Amino acid sequence: MEDDLSLQKLYEMMIFTFGFKVVGKANNGKEAIEKFYALTNKPDVILMDHRMPVQNGIDTALILLKLKKPPKIIFTSADISIKNRALAINGLTFLEKPFTVKALHDEIIKVLGIS
Amino acid sequence: MKGDNAQNRGFEPIIKKYEKEKALVLESISELIVFQDKKQNILWLNKAAADSVEKTQEDLIGGICYSVWHNSNKICVNCPVELSLKIGEPTSGEITTPHGRTFFIKGFPVRDNEGEIIGAVEVAREITKLKQTEKNLIDSEEKYRNLFESSPYSIGIFDLDGTLIDCNKATAKLLSTHNLENDIIEKNFREFWGHHEKNKPLIPLFEGILNKLKKDGETLEFEFPIYRSAGGVLWAHAIASLLKIGNEERIRFIVQDITERKLAEQELETSEIKYREAYNRINFYKDIFSHDINNIFQNIQTSVELIDLNEEQSIGIKKDDELLDIIRKQIKRGTNLVSNIRRLSEIENKDLTLQKEEIIKVLKDVIDALIKVFKNREINIQIYNEPKEVYVKVNELLPDIFENLLINAVRHNQNSIIEILIKFSRVVKDGVNFIKLEFIDNGIGIFPEMKEKIFQRDLVERKDKIGLGLGLTLVKKIVGNYNGQIWVEDKVAGDHSKGSNFIIILPEEV
Numbered sequence: 001m002e003d004d005l006s007l008q009k010l011y012e013m014m015i016f017t018f019g020f021k022v023v024g025k026a027n028n029g030k031e032a033i034e035k036f037y038a039l040t041n042k043p044d045v046i047l048m049d050h051r052m053p054v055q056n057g058i059d060t061a062l063i064l065l066k067l068k069k070p071p072k073i074i075f076t077s078a079d080i081s082i083k084n085r086a087l088a089i090n091g092l093t094f095l096e097k098p099f100t101v102k103a104l105h106d107e108i109i110k111v112l113g114i115s
Numbered sequence: 116m117k118g119d120n121a122q123n124r125g126f127e128p129i130i131k132k133y134e135k136e137k138a139l140v141l142e143s144i145s146e147l148i149v150f151q152d153k154k155q156n157i158l159w160l161n162k163a164a165a166d167s168v169e170k171t172q173e174d175l176i177g178g179i180c181y182s183v184w185h186n187s188n189k190i191c192v193n194c195p196v197e198l199s200l201k202i203g204e205p206t207s208g209e210i211t212t213p214h215g216r217t218f219f220i221k222g223f224p225v226r227d228n229e230g231e232i233i234g235a236v237e238v239a240r241e242i243t244k245l246k247q248t249e250k251n252l253i254d255s256e257e258k259y260r261n262l263f264e265s266s267p268y269s270i271g272i273f274d275l276d277g278t279l280i281d282c283n284k285a286t287a288k289l290l291s292t293h294n295l296e297n298d299i300i301e302k303n304f305r306e307f308w309g310h311h312e313k314n315k316p317l318i319p320l321f322e323g324i325l326n327k328l329k330k331d332g333e334t335l336e337f338e339f340p341i342y343r344s345a346g347g348v349l350w351a352h353a354i355a356s357l358l359k360i361g362n363e364e365r366i367r368f369i370v371q372d373i374t375e376r377k378l379a380e381q382e383l384e385t386s387e388i389k390y391r392e393a394y395n396r397i398n399f400y401k402d403i404f405s406h407d408i409n410n411i412f413q414n415i416q417t418s419v420e421l422i423d424l425n426e427e428q429s430i431g432i433k434k435d436d437e438l439l440d441i442i443r444k445q446i447k448r449g450t451n452l453v454s455n456i457r458r459l460s461e462i463e464n465k466d467l468t469l470q471k472e473e474i475i476k477v478l479k480d481v482i483d484a485l486i487k488v489f490k491n492r493e494i495n496i497q498i499y500n501e502p503k504e505v506y507v508k509v510n511e512l513l514p515d516i517f518e519n520l521l522i523n524a525v526r527h528n529q530n531s532i533i534e535i536l537i538k539f540s541r542v543v544k545d546g547v548n549f550i551k552l553e554f555i556d557n558g559i560g561i562f563p564e565m566k567e568k569i570f571q572r573d574l575v576e577r578k579d580k581i582g583l584g585l586g587l588t589l590v591k592k593i594v595g596n597y598n599g600q601i602w603v604e605d606k607v608a609g610d611h612s613k614g615s616n617f618i619i620i621l622p623e624e625v
Binding site for chain 1: 402405406407408409410412413414415416417418420421424434437438441444445526527529559562564565
């Protein structure tokens with residue numbers, strides 16, 4: 001979930017190199033929730049930006065984390081002011097932009113519990 | 116005759132009795148009573164008259180009035196007795212003796228059976244103490260009147276219905292009137308506040324004050340503006356309290372002109388608002404800048420890392436050109452970000468002079484530059500109904516409007532071919548001729564709830580909700596400075612997903 005289209009593309013490339021598959025992309029929180037419900041093959045991890053039009057990342061995460069089987073959510077934000085709020089939410093991890101390819105890889109591995 | 120004498124002798128005791136009674140009556144009167152002949156020789160006087168000079172009646176009979184009471188050998192000036200002798204009518208007046216004693220004197224001419232004036236009766240009452248009290252009162256009145264009039268504060272005494280009974284000169288200055296007597300004294304506040312439309316709200320304010328004073332009796336303080344007929348506003352601080360004058364309840368207003376203090380407060384407030392806005396603006400710029408620049412860095416860093424990984428480990432991404440293109444665009448994006456912040460800061464901090472300019476060429480230059488920057492994307496820009504020349508009053512920031520709108524149309528577009536239609540038309544609004552430009556794209560569109568927010572001026576509000584950077588804030592600001600307007604509609608009404616139509620109107624210069 002990212003409103004910067006070039007970053008969307010780069011996330012897709014990185015995830016591809018990690019050997020994972022992108023099952024859906026969204027430009028804002030509202031679209032992300034709609035897509036999440038619509039997907040048959042639900043994502044294990046969502047990379048989520050915070051500052052987006054229509055609905056921001058925190059509000060979206062709070063909705064998704066209430067689900068019976070919530071996805072793992074990695075917050076990827078350049079908005080440092082939101083870091084503490086995000087980390088206070090159970091089930092969220094935070095990657096501050098700009099982060100390295102390795103940092104994203106390690107975070108995904110960590111939240112998925114893969115050794 | 117004999118019979119008459121006998122009769123007279125019979126009345127004698129009765130006459131004596133009457134005379135005795137008359138003497139008793141005259142003696143018991145506290146007023147001084149003196150019977151004088153035409154030359155003011157004292158023929159008779161009562162005890163009070165004799166007591167007034169600490170003599171006996173017998174001592175004074177045969178004396179001369181002005182000699183006894185005035186120690187003078189001349190008739191007193193303005194003597195009411197002398198006047199009554201002259202004109203043959205009762206007269207009255209005040210006479211002050213050389214010893215400082217003042218008498219209120221009435222003179223009554225006395226006539227004989229033929230009507231000839233034979234003398235006068237003087238009835239006098241000493242009013243020395245009364246005169247002193249009166250003088251003291253006058254002095255006191257003068258003293259307090261002097262204090263009242265010389266007060267720099269306006270002082271007004273109203274009755275309980277709000278009619279001004281008295282006020283000092285400072286009130287004239289406060290109410291901008293030269294004639295207190297004619298303009299405000301004995302006028303009700305409802306009347307003099309009613310003269311100026313902007314002072315009419317003072318009527319309910321003063322009614323409230325009066326009612327509260329009548330109910331609670333507690334002193335009240337309040338501030339209010341007075342609009343002057345010559346223009347301008349004066350600020351006043353008033354203390355209103357109940358006052359008892361005799362048996363009457365009154366209301367006293369002491370009013371101070373606090374315009375200078377109020378203006379200083381207003382200036383301080385404006386200054387505070389200005390600095391608060393500046394502080395918010397700086398925070399906003401700082402926030403947008405750090406957010407956007409980190410996104411730009413993320414793009415560049417990831418692109419560079421992916422290119423490196425591709426070279427080192429052959430990770431299977433055959434998109435180096437695409438990654439390089441991302442880097443180029445992000446560098447341009449960073450440049451634009453810095454430029455936008457600088458532009459916004461310029462607009463906020465100085466008055467920009469506008470000049471009549473032809474805008475078609477400016478638009479076309481921006482389009483050419485855009486095509487070059489986004490050379491890896493297929494962009495199709497059409498201009499519809501293009502006029503030969505269009506003049507508007509603008510400045511060097513005009514290209515920023517076109518650049519920001521066109522970059523947004525490209526950046527927020529996922530189609531393989533980016534379609535942008537620029538439509539020209541003319542509209543008249545409120546009697547002003549405007550040139551209307553529509554930038555219609557096939558991008559991702561703007562959600563209905565976002566259409567106003569993307570231009571929102573409230574920086575704090577924008578911060579958490581919108582990820583569109585500074586571009587549209589800048590555009591709105593510039594368009595506003597050109598006395599124009601900007602808004603966004605759906606390309607296809609009711610379906611935002613088909614793209615946006617950014618509409619600008621600018622006053623056309625002929």
